[in-house]
Amino acid sequence: MAALLTKMGSSGQARMLSHLWKRGVTTAVQQEVLPELPYDYNALEPVISAEIMLLHHQKHHQAYVTGFNKALEQLTTASDPRAIVALQSAINFNGGGHINHSIFWNNLAPPKEGGGEPPEGNLASAIESQFGSLDNLIAKLSASGAGVQGSGWVWLGLIKDSKLLKVETTANQDPLAAKGLVPLLGIDVWEHAYYLQYKNVRPDYLKNIWKVVNWSDVAKRYDSA
Amino acid sequence: MRIHKLASIMLARHGITDFFWSSIYPGGGGQPDGEVLELIERDFGSFEEFTKEFKAAGVSQFGSGWVWLILKDAKLSILKTSNALNPLIWGYIPLTVVDVCEHAYYLDFQNRRPDYLNAFLDKLISWEAVAGPLAQAKAFVTLGEPTIPEK
Numbered sequence: 237m238a239a240l241l242t243k244m245g246s247s248g249q250a251r252m253l254s255h256l257w258k259r260g261v262t263t264a265v266q267q268e269v270l271p272e273l274p275y276d277y278n279a280l281e282p283v284i285s286a287e288i289m290l291l292h293h294q295k296h297h298q299a300y301v302t303g304f305n306k307a308l309e310q311l312t313t314a315s316d317p318r319a320i321v322a323l324q325s326a327i328n329f330n331g332g333g334h335i336n337h338s339i340f341w342n343n344l345a346p347p348k349e350g351g352g353e354p355p356e357g358n359l360a361s362a363i364e365s366q367f368g369s370l371d372n373l374i375a376k377l378s379a380s381g382a383g384v385q386g387s388g389w390v391w392l393g394l395i396k397d398s399k400l401l402k403v404e405t406t407a408n409q410d411p412l413a414a415k416g417l418v419p420l421l422g423i424d425v426w427e428h429a430y431y432l433q434y435k436n437v438r439p440d441y442l443k444n445i446w447k448v449v450n451w452s453d454v455a456k457r458y459d460s461a
Numbered sequence: 462m463r464i465h466k467l468a469s470i471m472l473a474r475h476g477i478t479d480f481f482w483s484s485i486y487p488g489g490g491g492q493p494d495g496e497v498l499e500l501i502e503r504d505f506g507s508f509e510e511f512t513k514e515f516k517a518a519g520v521s522q523f524g525s526g527w528v529w530l531i532l533k534d535a536k537l538s539i540l541k542t543s544n545a546l547n548p549l550i551w552g553y554i555p556l557t558v559v560d561v562c563e564h565a566y567y568l569d570f571q572n573r574r575p576d577y578l579n580a581f582l583d584k585l586i587s588w589e590a591v592a593g594p595l596a597q598a599k600a601f602v603t604l605g606e607p608t609i610p611e612k
Contacts, residue, residue, distance in 0.1 A: 295572040329523045385470060386525035386544040386562065408524035426524075427563035428572065436564060 267305045270298050271338050279346040283448045285433050293341070296428055300333030300409070307331075332409035336389060336422055343421050345450035355451035359420075359458040366401050376403050377423065378442040387426040392454065393417030394461050418461045421454045473545035477527060477558065484557045485585040493588035497595065500604065504537040512582055514539050515559075519578040525562040529555050530591065535602050554598045556591045 278286035307326040314320045345351035367373040381390035388407045412419040430441035505511040518541045519528045526543040532554035548555045566577035
């Protein structure tokens with residue numbers, strides 16, 4: 237049994253637990269799992285190094301997943317309002333980190349898989365009419381990203397009702413939904429996203445990342461919002 | 462207005478970072494002695510308890526920020542702040558600080574912030590530098606029982 241569990245790996249085990257839970261076999265809390273990266277760790281080089289991608293995915297994102305699952309577990313056993321409320325910041329931080337990074341990996345793609353190619357269709361028209369051009373939007377996103385104090389994200393978000401696009405920033409791992417926007421494109425400006433390669437020169441990271449932004453993923457989110 | 466806000470954030474960060482540089486030195490670390498150790502044992506129970514609490518604060522400071530040893534209500538205490546905030550805002554007295562923004566440790570420790578905090582306490586912290594602000598604080602804060610000087 238132990239050998240089988242080891243072979244399944246943690247994502248396999250989590251899927252098994254989830255399956256058993258749905259069948260009512262166990263009351264284990266449904267666990268989140270680290271999503272696979274849609275490309276190899278070196279696929280975004282030279283824009284983002286394999287070393288950064290490995291640490292970012294396997295250490296940072298995994299830590300958010302682990303932290304979120306732990307907080308959820310504690311939530312199921314918390315018995316009084318004080319204990320429950322005390323878990324809020326851990327759930328927001330780790331859950332937000334998991335949500336944000338899950339979007340981020342898909343927002344990026346190697347150039348041979350479309351990374352860096354300008355958007356088409358409805359998103360392209362919306363960008364043109366609301367920002368004048370893709371270059372204008374990119375300039376705005378880069379400037380906002382460079383201006384984030386401390387750790388956070390810069391986003392292209394969508395106001396669902398009016399279908400209006402908005403450039404917005406969030407602190408730490410706060411999800412963009414907390415600002416009432418649908419996340420379309422997120423750029424991680426925490427230092428772990430670029431420091432090993434770009435050191436403190438965040439503007440250089442922001443200048444280069446557009447070469448691997450997967451605009452077709454962004455467009456899909458726009459169309460399905 | 463935005464420029465004033467940015468300038469004040471930069472100034473605050475500059476001040477805190479300066480304080481950080483004077484809180485560490487090569488060959489630092491280890492335990493304090495004398496009055497600093499007495500106060501740590503009085504207010505945390507033991508030096509081990511202090512290091513445990515200090516490290517726990519360090520790893521639970523989500524995002525960028527700082528972990529401070531402060532004097533609050535005449536007692537030693539640990540405070541964590543984010544970004545450009547510092548204990549003076551609340552009238553507390555900063556004694557030492559560790560920078561837990563990722564740029565402070567990422568090249569050497571990557572995501573391993575706990576290892577960085579161990580290194581700070583084992584090899585960097587200047588307990589001599591704590592004595593300075595503590596001595597100044599005693600000019601207007603009574604840390605223990607007030608003593609009547611002998612004639």
